Amino acid sequence: MGIEDASMRNGRALSDQWADSVVVRPRTTEQHITVNKRLVLGFAISILTLIIVTAIAITLSVSFERCAAESSGDLAANGSSNSKWKQSQNANISHRDSEDGQQPWRHLRLPATLRPRHYDLRLSVYMENFTFSGEVHIEFECVHSTKLIVLHTDRLEVDKVLVYSDSKKAGVMRIQRRFHYQPKQVYVIALHREMKPLRTYKINITFHALIEHELLGFFRSSYVLNGERRFLAVTQFSPTHARKAFPCFDEPIYKATFRVSLKHESSYQSLSNMPVEASTSDERPTFLQDISLCMSTYYLHLQRRSCRQCVVIRLYARPDAIQSGSGDYALHITKRLLQFYQDYFKVKYSLPKLDLLAVPKHPYAAMENWGLSVFVEQKILLDPDVSSFSYQMELCHQWFGDLEGFAHYFEYIGAEFLLEHVQLISLPILISVSVCLQDYLMTHMYGNAARDDLWNKFSEAMQREGKDINITQVMDRWTLQMGYPVVTISKNDSLDNSVTISQEHFIYDTDAKIQNPELFNKSFQWQIPLTLAVGNSSHISTETIIWVSNKTETHRVGHVDGEMWLLGNINQTGYFRVNYDLHNWRLLIQQLMTNPTVQAGLIDDVFNLARAGYLPQNVPLQMISYLSQETEFLPWHAASRALYQLDKLLDRTEDHSLFSDYVLRQVEPKYLKFGWPATSPDGSFMQVAYQAEELQREVMMLACSFGNKHCHRQAVSLISDWISSNKNRIPPNVRDIVYCTGVSLMDEDVWEFIWMKFHSSTAISEKKVLLEALTCSDNIFLLNRLLNLSLTSDLEPDQDVIDVIIHVGCNPLGRHLAWRYFHKKWDILNSRYGEALFMNSKLISGVTEFLNTEAELNEVRLNFNIILRHLHVNALYILTLFHY
Numbered sequence: 001m002g003i004e005d006a007s008m009r010n011g012r013a014l015s016d017q018w019a020d021s022v023v024v025r026p027r028t029t030e031q032h033i034t035v036n037k038r039l040v041l042g043f044a045i046s047i048l049t050l051i052i053v054t055a056i057a058i059t060l061s062v063s064f065e066r067c068a069a070e071s072s073g074d075l076a077a078n079g080s081s082n083s084k085w086k087q088s089q090n091a092n093i094s095h096r097d098s099e100d101g102q103q104p105w106r107h108l109r110l111p112a113t114l115r116p117r118h119y120d121l122r123l124s125v126y127m128e129n130f131t132f133s134g135e136v137h138i139e140f141e142c143v144h145s146t147k148l149i150v151l152h153t154d155r156l157e158v159d160k161v162l163v164y165s166d167s168k169k170a171g172v173m174r175i176q177r178r179f180h181y182q183p184k185q186v187y188v189i190a191l192h193r194e195m196k197p198l199r200t201y202k203i204n205i206t207f208h209a210l211i212e213h214e215l216l217g218f219f220r221s222s223y224v225l226n227g228e229r230r231f232l233a234v235t236q237f238s239p240t241h242a243r244k245a246f247p248c249f250d251e252p253i254y255k256a257t258f259r260v261s262l263k264h265e266s267s268y269q270s271l272s273n274m275p276v277e278a279s280t281s282d283e284r285p286t287f288l289q290d291i292s293l294c295m296s297t298y299y300l301h302l303q304r305r306s307c308r309q310c311v312v313i314r315l316y317a318r319p320d321a322i323q324s325g326s327g328d329y330a331l332h333i334t335k336r337l338l339q340f341y342q343d344y345f346k347v348k349y350s351l352p353k354l355d356l357l358a359v360p361k362h363p364y365a366a367m368e369n370w371g372l373s374v375f376v377e378q379k380i381l382l383d384p385d386v387s388s389f390s391y392q393m394e395l396c397h398q399w400f401g402d403l404e405g406f407a408h409y410f411e412y413i414g415a416e417f418l419l420e421h422v423q424l425i426s427l428p429i430l431i432s433v434s435v436c437l438q439d440y441l442m443t444h445m446y447g448n449a450a451r452d453d454l455w456n457k458f459s460e461a462m463q464r465e466g467k468d469i470n471i472t473q474v475m476d477r478w479t480l481q482m483g484y485p486v487v488t489i490s491k492n493d494s495l496d497n498s499v500t501i502s503q504e505h506f507i508y509d510t511d512a513k514i515q516n517p518e519l520f521n522k523s524f525q526w527q528i529p530l531t532l533a534v535g536n537s538s539h540i541s542t543e544t545i546i547w548v549s550n551k552t553e554t555h556r557v558g559h560v561d562g563e564m565w566l567l568g569n570i571n572q573t574g575y576f577r578v579n580y581d582l583h584n585w586r587l588l589i590q591q592l593m594t595n596p597t598v599q600a601g602l603i604d605d606v607f608n609l610a611r612a613g614y615l616p617q618n619v620p621l622q623m624i625s626y627l628s629q630e631t632e633f634l635p636w637h638a639a640s641r642a643l644y645q646l647d648k649l650l651d652r653t654e655d656h657s658l659f660s661d662y663v664l665r666q667v668e669p670k671y672l673k674f675g676w677p678a679t680s681p682d683g684s685f686m687q688v689a690y691q692a693e694e695l696q697r698e699v700m701m702l703a704c705s706f707g708n709k710h711c712h713r714q715a716v717s718l719i720s721d722w723i724s725s726n727k728n729r730i731p732p733n734v735r736d737i738v739y740c741t742g743v744s745l746m747d748e749d750v751w752e753f754i755w756m757k758f759h760s761s762t763a764i765s766e767k768k769v770l771l772e773a774l775t776c777s778d779n780i781f782l783l784n785r786l787l788n789l790s791l792t793s794d795l796e797p798d799q800d801v802i803d804v805i806i807h808v809g810c811n812p813l814g815r816h817l818a819w820r821y822f823h824k825k826w827d828i829l830n831s832r833y834g835e836a837l838f839m840n841s842k843l844i845s846g847v848t849e850f851l852n853t854e855a856e857l858n859e860v861r862l863n864f865n866i867i868l869r870h871l872h873v874n875a876l877y878i879l880t881l882f883h884y
Helices: 037-078 081-092 095-100 319-323 328-345 389-400 402-421 427-444 451-464 471-481 508-517 581-592 602-611 618-629 633-650 654-674 690-705 709-725 732-745 746-758 764-773 778-791 796-811 814-826 826-833 835-850 856-868 875-883
Strands: 001-005 012-014 020-022 112-128 131-142 146-152 156-167 171-173 177-181 185-197 202-212 216-223 227-238 256-263 266-271 276-279 284-294 313-316 355-359 370-374 485-491 499-506 530-536 546-550 552-556 565-568 575-581
Touching: 112 146, 156 177, 156 185, 171 185, 185 202, 313 328, 328 355, 427 451, 451 471, 485 530, 485 565, 485 581, 485 875, 499 530, 499 546, 530 875, 565 581, 575 581, 575 602, 581 602, 581 618, 602 618, 602 633, 618 633, 618 654, 633 654, 633 690, 654 690, 690 709, 690 732, 709 746, 732 746, 732 764, 746 764, 764 796, 778 796, 778 814, 796 814, 796 835, 814 826, 814 835, 814 856
Parallel strands: 112 256, 313 355, 355 370, 485 575
Antiparallel strands: 001 227, 001 266, 012 020, 012 313, 112 131, 131 202, 146 185, 156 171, 156 202, 177 185, 216 227, 256 284, 276 284, 485 499, 499 552, 530 546, 530 565
């Protein structure tokens, strides 16, 4: 659910059967918010009152629980009326709650006694003081006899509760007591008489709350347009935050239908999952929406037009982004992706519209609310030559819901469709799998599905093709065990052309295998489809498939002599790593020098195996000596990722210069061949094929990062020309390289120029590049200044704050600055992102990734326990919810 300032309503729309025309919605005048001293004082008093009332309520709630706990035995012995109530409750409560007897509200999960069927939610939003009030009518079915209604609320003040019976004795049911139990974020209503199984009941709850600044639940965001700050309110309900907007059964298993009405000022526009059914036109119009499809609470997110015979696709963003065309690419590509996914799955998109909402702040990159996908601006306001996998994944979620792995997988399918060639997937496999997935989607449409439901469909598909493979048994090893395996292949000394294949749990921290043996489970085994080829400089065999099920196996693979190499996991189609003896690694490196076509996956494996201690570090460094002959992008990309990490780890050692010089010698031949992007006679940059452009960019980045003088001079020349002429003629695809290199090499004036351009730019992608460039400075004063500015209003959105701290931490001169700033400002950062698990984990890992000395390790260990105590997210609870 989202409420936007009316100035954002000029979203461009694509309509007809697959949205062939663009419609620009008219703009309306915004009513700006005026805050005076009296309002501020009144608001402060109301907040103080709210705090006091909350404290009293918590005290009373705790007292009630303590009283119940202390007196339970005495009441039972005395045969009081409460004892009878207690005995009745114990007789009917579900098995999931029997452990805690009379207090099911102490459980991580809701009791399984009730099941919601329909929500009628009415909200009134007051953007002038960032509050909202609401009323929710929930129709639910009683599954097991109970006197308790336990549902979720968090940060809501409940004003009134009424419970109705739909049975023969219809009417208001008497409430014995009600209270909020904050540790589990639930609201408990104890009734005077029992609810009976198979009967329906209704509960009516009125409530009010603040529209929080924290990026979860129903929160507010803002942007600046023409020097004025404008506000919007957005929801983020996944995974457990719908309870911050209205009382509900906030677990994915509880699906229901929804009817939503929203009242707000006429200067704002509202969007939600489905088209608007009706609206009023008074000063505070109400928009009514009927969501007739079953969905979980966290997929709930009001629209002004409907189209019953087509899918309407529209994008909403800040006016300046719409006017500059920043949303055009995403809007038009949605049409193609939506059609592609529908054709591929043979399942029609279920809703009459799909809105795309670009917001300045969001705790995640995107959220796939059904019919209204919300994206942080950097992920959707894209240049036409930039592809966003996260964008494609959210569209795929419209079919796959929370099958996160499949959504990730099919984002690449969508990417391949857009690139119009196959790079990361194998089409022969997909053809049979796609039929199986169509069957799965149709069978479980609008319902809950467990992992075995999907595996059973795969098994059925395999049996139809004459292959008797139990996919459940295979996949349980991959989904229920932690991590993934490393497969080691070695030639035997015997003359029977056999090889030994072994598997073990792959883990990076070799010390953890000894210090924390529970992390390294030697009993872990996987069923692994291993593809294997044998070859030498003149001949490469056809690949064979070996199913590896045991810890160690022996297989014959054809003719193998001392100078023939073995290569496993061809094209890296399996989710595991492959290791060999050192002699086989040397043979593979020699093969790469003469014929690099066998390289797929080797570079990624060899660097990660060395990082984990399976190989000495000289093996991957020897392998990259073939790169001057490599013409494909992916091997270069895998090498650059690994080399940057090694560079950060070695930059304070005496061997760093030797390492840098060695890497540069491997990169320079390809850099000299590619050079910089060519220009046309009119001064514009000539377009080249996507893969060639990406490869050129990767090589340029390595050359500049590892100190190539020509690359440095070119970057400085381009920035100097930009500053003097105020016309940016730097190729868009290498601006991040140029900006960063120029900032690190040039004086404070360049930094100030970039800072000025960052503030004046309206292009979202350009602002992100400029901001990251500012973190490349070699000036500690400027890095400190940037960190101190990161928590002020100078940076929008909040993702920029986290990115600044992380990127300063990637700078060798800013490493300690970022860590100490993070530690000093932890309370502020935690109050802002505490429950946003993704943002917090990204920040923590980002500032600690390149702390690589013993003293730094001890400092992190000392402070990390303090940090963990402040984290509010109960990760176990979230995992428990989505496991079922």
